[in-house]
Amino acid sequence: MVDLKIDLNGLELKNPVMTASGTFGYGEEFMDFFDISRLGGVMVKGTTLEHREGNAYPRMAETPQGMLNAVGLQNKGVHYFAEHIYPRIKDYGTHMFVNVSGSKIEDYIKTAEVVNDLEHIPGIELNISCPNVKEGGMAFGTSCPSAVAVVEAVRKVYKKHLMVKLSPNVTNIAEIGAAVEGAGADSISLINTLLGMAIDAKTRKPILSTITGGLSGPAVKPIALRMVWQVAQAVKVPIVGMGGIMNTTDAIEFMLAGASAIQVGTANFIDPCVTDKIVVGLEQYCQENGFSKVSDLIGAMEV
Amino acid sequence: MKKYIDDFKVIKNERLNYEYVILTLQHPGQMPEMMPGQFVEVRVDNGPNTFLRRPISIHDVDMEANTMKLLVQEIGDGTRLMGQLKEGDNCNLVYPLGNSFSLPEKKRVLLVGGGCGIAPLLYMGRHLVANGIEPQFLLGARTQEGLIAMDAFSELGQLYTTTEDGSHGTKGFVIHHPVMRTQSPEIDQIYTCGPEAMMKVVAKYAKNHGIKCEVSLENHMACGFGACLCCVADTLDGHKCTCTDGPVFDSTYLKW
Numbered sequence: 338m339v340d341l342k343i344d345l346n347g348l349e350l351k352n353p354v355m356t357a358s359g360t361f362g363y364g365e366e367f368m369d370f371f372d373i374s375r376l377g378g379v380m381v382k383g384t385t386l387e388h389r390e391g392n393a394y395p396r397m398a399e400t401p402q403g404m405l406n407a408v409g410l411q412n413k414g415v416h417y418f419a420e421h422i423y424p425r426i427k428d429y430g431t432h433m434f435v436n437v438s439g440s441k442i443e444d445y446i447k448t449a450e451v452v453n454d455l456e457h458i459p460g461i462e463l464n465i466s467c468p469n470v471k472e473g474g475m476a477f478g479t480s481c482p483s484a485v486a487v488v489e490a491v492r493k494v495y496k497k498h499l500m501v502k503l504s505p506n507v508t509n510i511a512e513i514g515a516a517v518e519g520a521g522a523d524s525i526s527l528i529n530t531l532l533g534m535a536i537d538a539k540t541r542k543p544i545l546s547t548i549t550g551g552l553s554g555p556a557v558k559p560i561a562l563r564m565v566w567q568v569a570q571a572v573k574v575p576i577v578g579m580g581g582i583m584n585t586t587d588a589i590e591f592m593l594a595g596a597s598a599i600q601v602g603t604a605n606f607i608d609p610c611v612t613d614k615i616v617v618g619l620e621q622y623c624q625e626n627g628f629s630k631v632s633d634l635i636g637a638m639e640v
Numbered sequence: 641m642k643k644y645i646d647d648f649k650v651i652k653n654e655r656l657n658y659e660y661v662i663l664t665l666q667h668p669g670q671m672p673e674m675m676p677g678q679f680v681e682v683r684v685d686n687g688p689n690t691f692l693r694r695p696i697s698i699h700d701v702d703m704e705a706n707t708m709k710l711l712v713q714e715i716g717d718g719t720r721l722m723g724q725l726k727e728g729d730n731c732n733l734v735y736p737l738g739n740s741f742s743l744p745e746k747k748r749v750l751l752v753g754g755g756c757g758i759a760p761l762l763y764m765g766r767h768l769v770a771n772g773i774e775p776q777f778l779l780g781a782r783t784q785e786g787l788i789a790m791d792a793f794s795e796l797g798q799l800y801t802t803t804e805d806g807s808h809g810t811k812g813f814v815i816h817h818p819v820m821r822t823q824s825p826e827i828d829q830i831y832t833c834g835p836e837a838m839m840k841v842v843a844k845y846a847k848n849h850g851i852k853c854e855v856s857l858e859n860h861m862a863c864g865f866g867a868c869l870c871c872v873a874d875t876l877d878g879h880k881c882t883c884t885d886g887p888v889f890d891s892t893y894l895k896w
Contacts, residue, residue, distance in 0.1 A: 359868070369642050607691070610645060
């Protein structure tokens, strides 16, 4: 019997498998496929203070071993979430985290305050790394002072688990990781998407309405793995790793690099049951390799 | 409707011409009910440039044989791989997805399709006949070769065709066909699927004549079930997902 539990800085996850924001809706979209209460956690769609329509269509482009998206945080706003969506999802039997985003520090604060009052939401993921919005988003996560400013401000009002999601579009991610840890993050998740673009040679036009978008999928995995490993060397708080995880082996690699938990994103679009398969696969890997606890895999890469 | 993920078996791959195939897929057990206008997401593996599933309209359904047909136009790497599927191959589907065409309030119905957009109209035609309605079809293509499954359509109702080069039916686009030129059309409802430019013209015609019109969109999508929010259409209520709020929309609901 393998112990799959993970201690995420005082918050217990039943296993390390979570879903990534913007790839799993509010969980409801997946219920026909499997019992989502089997997951360690679900990260609901990026939520902002006000309703957002997001970017114009087209919002996606398939790329070799990946995809670009430019959704632009389409959501109905945190008040709508609290009134209409939260009551439906609060008893799903797994930790429902809310991904919080904004254009201004005050927006982050106000959104976090609303979520703070939702009893069954154990934590938020502060999105300082969205590449698809004109203002804010990634701009906060690409320099230490601005990352620190937004994390410190939210830390003052948000009393539960504060996860901070880092952008890979930086020169030194370990530095940003250490900075947000110092500003009060309880855990650090990475990576958000890499800024990319796609052009249609036939029409000589950009494929995305926004020209650039966020790259995800297996194409980014080696970069994500490297960044998780670098941040793991630089901080003490737990790390939630993501970036192109398609299967159990990928998930194990992220844990070996130093992640305490993992998030699965783009793979949900191709196999809506993939997260459930990874939960089963992790247990099997531990059994076959003599690990009594899955947490023994964290940072266990042998150099 | 409940969604499923299952391995179907390819029992037939019928090549119609250089760019179209019809795949007949069999469910391993009792196939769940599917509605006309709905689609499936086909897993396409082993391609160097294919990563996401491909959304494909349900072309026809045979509940007794537990089979469905997909009309596939080979326009990219993913659809070309689908065109190479052989009898006995597995084909993994997430299905049935999206909403469906509604039944008309009155009986005089015209289904207008262009290119691969004719795909969902066959199953809709069958559904209409089962509900005591005799459909009329107006199908357009660039050339005679692009007009496919004509026998199946003509079995269900009156069939009109147009081709851009005049090699079959009326020369021109569907909008040039006499059935859409009359000032007092004897039509109560139009269903259309095909290139967006064609659907816009058809929708405008319907609006001008006070005819109810449902259009089926083919926006690019990643997931097909409302998780990625990539396939949005611009509607009177803002961005709506083509995969869950559509693919069928009342034409007056779209900001066209």
